[in-house]
Amino acid sequence: MKLAIKRKQLSDQVSELTTNRLSVYLRCLNALDAADVKTVSSQTLAQQFHLNAAQIRKDLAYFGEFGVRGVGYYVKDLKRHLRQILGLERRLKVAILGAGNLGLALSDYPGFRQEGFQIVALFDALSTKVGQQSRGGVPIFDITELRKIAAREKIAIAVIAVPADAAQHVVDQVVAAGIKAILNFSPGTLRAPADVKLKSVDLTVSLESLSFYLAHEEEE
C-alpha cells in the first residue's frame, strides 16, 4: 500500500544519483550472493565502496522497507527487489547506432550482455558495412531500416556511437522510431523530447577533468 502510493511519482522523486547507486548495490549483492553470504547490513555494504550507511538505507527506503531491524538485509531478497526496481527482470533489447570502432566494441562488450540487456542490432549509414556483423555476431542494418526493425524487435534502448556531427540527426531518427531511452557516447549537447531519457557519457569531458586535476595538483 505504502509502496504503491510512492510508485506513482517515483521517477520525479528519486534522483539519478540514487538510481546509479542502486546499480552499484546490486552488483555488490550479486557478489555477496555468489559468495553465499545470507545477510548484510547497511554498515557492511557502505564499507565496500566508500559510502555512508544512512545513505544506503535512505536510497532503499524510497522503494519499501526491505530490511530487518537488528539483522540487516537478506541478500537474495534485496537482490531480487533491486532487480525489480531497476526493471531488470525483463530482458531489454538494445540497438547500437554506428558500426565504427566504438560501436562494434560496445556491441560485443560483455558488461552490456550481463544483467538483462540484449544487443540485437547495429545500424550504420555506410553500405559497405550493412549486411556484415560484429565479431560477436550482432548484425549490421542500414540506418533507414531503424524504424521498422525497432518496432519489430521491440528495441527499448539506443546507444549512440556515431561521430559528433551526425549525432543529432541520428538521435532524431531514434526518437522518430519510438525509442524512449538513449545512451549517448558522442561529445556535445543533444536535444530530445522530454519523454525520451537521454543519458550522455562524454569521454572527452572525462579526460579533460583528469587533465585539470593533473594541472592543479602539481602546484600544492
Place this chain on the structure above:
Amino acid sequence: MKLAIKRKQLSDQVSELTTNRLSVYLRCLNALDAADVKTVSSQTLAQQFHLNAAQIRKDLAYFGEFGVRGVGYYVKDLKRHLRQILGLERRLKVAILGAGNLGLALSDYPGFRQEGFQIVALFDALSTKVGQQSRGGVPIFDITELRKIAAREKIAIAVIAVPADAAQHVVDQVVAAGIKAILNFSPGTLRAPADVKLKSVDLTVSLESLSFYLAHEEEE
C-alpha cells in the same frame, strides 16, 4: 594577484561538476571560434546547452575575471584561458590498459586524439597481442613493461579497459608505475591512493539507470 591566491586551493574548492562544465564550455567556444564569432555572452552560452547564465559566470569566476561588462567574453580569449585552466596547453600522453575490443576501440577514438591527448601505448597480458598494434597504429606492449615505458614516455593518464576481475590488479600496477590519473571503464569499485585521481565510467550503471527510467515512466 587575486588569481594566484585562488590557485593554491583550486582542486579543493572547485567541484568536479564545475570542471566538467568547463570542458563543455570549451567545446562550445571552439565551435564559435570556428564560426568566426568574436564575442559571446553568458546568456547566449547558457542557451546552447540548457544551463543557467549565472552558473557559467560563477564557474568562470573561480579562475579570474575573463569577461567584459556590457560586452560578454571574447571567444578567442576565453578559449585560451579555458585550455590553460584545464591543462590542455601541453599534450598529455595516455596509455590504455587492455587491448580487447574496448581498449582497441578507445585507442583509435578520434575524440581522445583531439584537444591535446596523445595515445601512445596499449598494454595487455596476452603474449599473442603483444607486438601487434591497433588499426590506428598504437603499439601493444606487455603489461610487465608498463613501469619502464610509463617513465620513458612520461605517460600521464591510464585508461583501464580490462575485465572487472583484473581491474584492481591493473590499477595497482598503474599506481606503482607512478601514473597519477586513471580513467576506468571496468565495472565495480576500485581502490587507489589519495594522490591518484580515479574517475570511473560505468557502462552497466548507465544502462541500468535507463532501465529504471523505462520501468517507471510507463506507470504514469
Place this chain on the structure above:
DNA sequence: TTTTGTGAACTAGTTCACAGCT
C-alpha cells in the same frame, strides 16, 4: 543488543537579483 527507517541538521550546488563596470 543490533540495525533499520527517518526527521532534523548540515553541506553542496544552483539560481536569483542587483550593484557596478564599460
Place this chain on the structure above:
DNA sequence: AGCTGTGAACTAGTTCACAAAA
C-alpha cells in the same frame, strides 16, 4: 543600455542521531 561578478536565497543531496523493531 548591456552584461559581468557576486552576495543572498533557495534547492538538492548527504550525514547525523535516535526512536522503534526484531
